Amino acid sequence: MRRLNLDQLHTFSEVVDAGSFSAAAARLDLSQPAVSLQVRQLEQRLSVRLIERVGKRLKPTSAGLTLLDHARRIDAVVEDAMHALSSHASGDVGEVAIGTGATACIHLLPPILRAMRKRHPMLDIRVSTGNTDDVVAAVSENRLDIGLVTLPTAGRSLHVTPVLCDAFVAIAPARDAQWVQEITPHWLAAAPMVAFEPGSSTRLLIDEWFLQAGLRVRPVMALGSIEAIKEMVAAGLGYSIVPRLSVNAAHHRRGLRVCALTPALTRTLAIVVRQDKPLTPGLRKVMSALEALGDAA
Template identity: 70%
Template sequence: MQRLNLTHLHSFAMVIRHGSFSAAAERLNLTQPAVSLHIRQLEERLNLRLIERVAKRIKPTSAGSTLLTHIGRIDAVVEDALLDLSSHAQGVAGQVAIGTGATACIHLLPPILQQLRRQFPALDVRVSTGNTDGILRAVEENRLDLALVTLPASGRSLSITPLLDDEFVAIFSAEHHAVPDVITPQALIELPLVVFEAGSSTRLLIDEWYLHAGLRIKPVMELGSIEAIKEMVGAGLGYSIVPRMSVAGEHHRRGLRVMPLQPPLRRTLGIVLRQDKPLGKALRQVLEALQTLKG
């Protein structure tokens, strides 16, 4: 009996994931006819139709949906086998992909990655940033090995471990003369606010801080970059509420005044992995390095 071709299975999964043969071909660095041939050969091997078009959209058939569930398990078994083989090699090598938010990427990860590079030159750690939902989806789909995100986070196939707490602070230009003595939502609501863009997990926490006081914010600026926010505040264009880690040790250089919030606002950062993620040497070393952020 002819065995299933793993390449054909991967092509099928990519076509369903991206909704078209051309998009799958682009991701796989193949031609569209090559991907079409993979699917045709797979259907002929199984003697089943796996893909159908509904309202000009590609969808898996019932048989195709069943196959997709098996492909996930097949990929996990193959990865387990490769990791077992890698354990016979000396040293720590390979690639680990991390997803996180921009603040953690800038203010937490650089010293961790620097130390890993010094200890394990053959270890390739790649970092991408994005919103929490997108990062979690990438972990679920095994496009990222782990994530460092603001909690709460959820996913049926995910293992989520709290790592560290970080409080929020209000920042003002050092030349701002009307800074309230106590930084409450009521004291801030009439001042111009420069804040993270809507939809981010950090923005949701800030919105909730005001909503608990019965207030709804009307920002003068909504930005996606913590560095841009600090520059705008330093230029005297408004105040902001940011994680303390983003201004630790640098507020004097930026010309910023940092004040605690009342009531306090905190967030928890956590590590997210697939529950069935095999912990090879490379991934284990990255996780151990991240654990040094505790406390």
């Protein structure tokens, strides 16, 4: 049997409830012939008579009464489905997967995620961390919806939107009185360095800063966690160069001295998303929140 036509089914219910084809047509904003045609087509599809006319009155047949009971339940289910899908259309429901580095995850995303959860509690935002290459690969392969990464990055299938410029600073133990306010590559050359792990975008930028001054540094430690790096420096095991956003808050500066770099070193954080990625309302909301990072800086 061919599937039921929901419009025909709804029209049949309206005819029975209204008591006439003309009254149902007025309710549905259709012509009376159009209403009559839909009921006739439904009867032909089911091979049964659904409505009978006795004098001037219409009433459902036995088959019509059976169908009417089902039609009302079908109407209720369809209404529930439309209501559920309206939340997806507005972006209040859905799932968005973000990939980013550990520093941005710790120091940038929490207030954004907190605000998004408050405004859209049914929007499931999932976050994973990795280096720029890993995040970009996951976005390119559609395993992640969006990435927030350190430039430079490339990919012919990607749309890249710079959102935030962040300066680097040198950090040293607070008790080390020898440190000055502006730190040069040559000033740091002989000091023990606690660095980011090799291959990360941040480490590459820092190595290039030293190379521009004709220097190569050999770190005493290479760690993947910004918080571990700060703890090692605070314990007096060396200095490090970190993004300023990771030491902005007062409780992050405890035990650390923060100094500017000369010449300045900056990095740019950017949103990456596939050019052909369907932008669901939920994904658009997340992208707008990330794009606003530059305005808040």
